[in-house]
Amino acid sequence: MKVGVACLGSSLTDEVSPQFGRCPFFLIVDSETMKYQAIDNPGAAASGAAGPAAVNELVNNNVEAVLAGEFGPKAQHALDLAGVRAIIASGPAQQAVAEL
Amino acid sequence: MIIAVVSGKGGAGQTTLSVGLTQAWVNLGRPVQLLDCDVAEPNCHLFLPHQVSRTVPVPVPMPEIDTQLCNHCGMCARICEYNAILCTKDRMEVSEDLCHACGACVELCPQDAISETPLNIGQIIHATSGPAPLTYGLLDVGQTRAQPLIFALKHLIDPARINVLDAPPGTSCSVVETVRGADFICLVAEPTPFGLYGLQLAHEALTELGLPTGIVLSRMGLGDRRIHEFADQHGIEIYAEIPDDRRIAQSQDRGQPLWSVAAEYQDLLRSLAERIEQRVTSCAS
Numbered sequence: 183m184k185v186g187v188a189c190l191g192s193s194l195t196d197e198v199s200p201q202f203g204r205c206p207f208f209l210i211v212d213s214e215t216m217k218y219q220a221i222d223n224p225g226a227a228a229s230g231a232a233g234p235a236a237v238n239e240l241v242n243n244n245v246e247a248v249l250a251g252e253f254g255p256k257a258q259h260a261l262d263l264a265g266v267r268a269i270i271a272s273g274p275a276q277q278a279v280a281e282l
Numbered sequence: 283m284i285i286a287v288v289s290g291k292g293g294a295g296q297t298t299l300s301v302g303l304t305q306a307w308v309n310l311g312r313p314v315q316l317l318d319c320d321v322a323e324p325n326c327h328l329f330l331p332h333q334v335s336r337t338v339p340v341p342v343p344m345p346e347i348d349t350q351l352c353n354h355c356g357m358c359a360r361i362c363e364y365n366a367i368l369c370t371k372d373r374m375e376v377s378e379d380l381c382h383a384c385g386a387c388v389e390l391c392p393q394d395a396i397s398e399t400p401l402n403i404g405q406i407i408h409a410t411s412g413p414a415p416l417t418y419g420l421l422d423v424g425q426t427r428a429q430p431l432i433f434a435l436k437h438l439i440d441p442a443r444i445n446v447l448d449a450p451p452g453t454s455c456s457v458v459e460t461v462r463g464a465d466f467i468c469l470v471a472e473p474t475p476f477g478l479y480g481l482q483l484a485h486e487a488l489t490e491l492g493l494p495t496g497i498v499l500s501r502m503g504l505g506d507r508r509i510h511e512f513a514d515q516h517g518i519e520i521y522a523e524i525p526d527d528r529r530i531a532q533s534q535d536r537g538q539p540l541w542s543v544a545a546e547y548q549d550l551l552r553s554l555a556e557r558i559e560q561r562v563t564s565c566a567s
Contacts (some may be wrong), residue, residue, distance in 0.1 A: 231365035231380050238359045241370050256377075264370040 183213045185282070186240045186266075187275045188250035192220035194276040200251035202268075203232030210243045211279050233257025237264055249278050283564050284445045286464040288488065291480025292451035294470045295500035295524065296320075298540050300448035301329045303468075303558070304414055305541040306551035307444050314414050314444040319460040321404060321431045322418030326448050329539040332411040333337075340419070341400035347374045351395035358387035358396060369546040382427065404431045406438075416441075428456035436463070444501045444559075453487040461488055465562045468521070469496040474505035484515065487540060494565050496521040498554065522554040 186207035190197045194216070200207030203225045211218040224239050225232030233253070237260035240248060247267040261268050269277040287300045300316060307314035318324040345358075346366070351375055359369035367379035367387060378401060388396045411417075417438055419431040428450065439445045449460040461467060462508040467488055471481040481497070490493070496519050499509060503526040513520050524530070524547075525538070533543045540547050 191303065225298075225365070226342065228365055231377070234368050234377070234380070235365040238365070238367075238369055256380075260368050260375075263368060263373055263375055 186248040187244040198271045202250035202253045234260045284464040286447045286461045287468045288449045289470040290484035302540040302551045306555040316446045318418035318432045318448045320450040321421045324418035330411040332409040334409045338406045340434045343398035344401040348395045429459045432459045469497045472501045473509045499523045501526040
């Protein structure tokens with residue numbers, strides 16, 4: 183499964199971000215092979231509606247689920263609409279994905 | 283002539299002053315009108331006997347996506363500055379709360395799949411108070427877009443009159459929208475630390491516009507002299523000082539304007555109005 187991890191850094195050893203919409207990076211991870219790619223979160227610097235901006239980007243990357251410490255109401259609504267599962271997680275990104 | 287009454291902090295006395303200046307100009311026999319641009323919470327009309335003549339709804343154009351034509355390319359979602367459009371593989375959604383009705387998505391959609399439909403965000407209420415027209419915007423509950431309503435109000439500016447604009451409190455986009463194009467900015471502040479902070483914010487935001495500016499202090503007797511020092515440092519003149527007078531608070535509570543509190547305030551407002559007029563005239567010539 184392809185998952186998007188809201189992450190404080192650009193590598194799998196970095197921590198899952200406590201926030202979804204405003205996290206600096208997303209790691210697009212294949213949970214079977216643990217291959218990943220880091221992308222910038224366009225929501226990080228958005229003047230408003232960071233959540234929907236982040237969801238648009240993740241939908242472009244075809245993720246089925248996203249991991250973060252917390253999801254805002256606009257982000258939650260957008261994820262529901264896109265049919266992407268929101269999963270609350272913490273700790274190093276690698277470990278959070280492995281625990282799925 | 284356009285006079286914008288502004289404060290970086292709410293409760294400083296903008297409405298009191300907007301209404302007071304309007305009444306002073308009426309008293310001086312000048313043609314004047316009051317436009318209450320604090321559309322989220324207009325209150326000038328509470329202090330003026332008035333008669334409403336008509337109410338006009340104000341729409342903004344909302345993008346509507348034709349699902350037959352849309353191929354979910356995502357262009358609209360990418361270019362939307364306000365992240366108001368969500369594009370998924372099989373669904374599109376425009377958030378009415380986030381959209382600023384800028385029209386970029388309509389222009390740039392490669393499929394021409396986006397059209398616009400009007401959405402009412404509030405109304406403009408036309409009234410008259412004695413010889414002075416009183417017009418105010420009233421934003422619908424839950425709406426956050428004040429600017430289109432303020433823009434519509436400012437279409438009613440009459441070059442043959444003195445136009446008094448009561449700005450929303452703060453330094454947001456709606457304040458800048460109100461002030462843009464004014465001939466004079468009247469900054470209202472209390473001589474307290476909060477008042478000074480509000481004044482600093484307003485000055486910082488509005489100094490970019492380069493408009494003639496003066497300060498009116500309210501509730502003098504409170505706080506300290508730091509606002510005077512700030513005014514000196516930045517070369518802004520203090521045009522009037524309204525004392526912290528219990529009679530003013532009492533009359534406000536009864537919905538009566540500063541003008542009716544005492545003859546001394548009528549004198550203060552009249553001389554303030556005349557000074558502003560002189561400043562604007564001298565700037566123009």
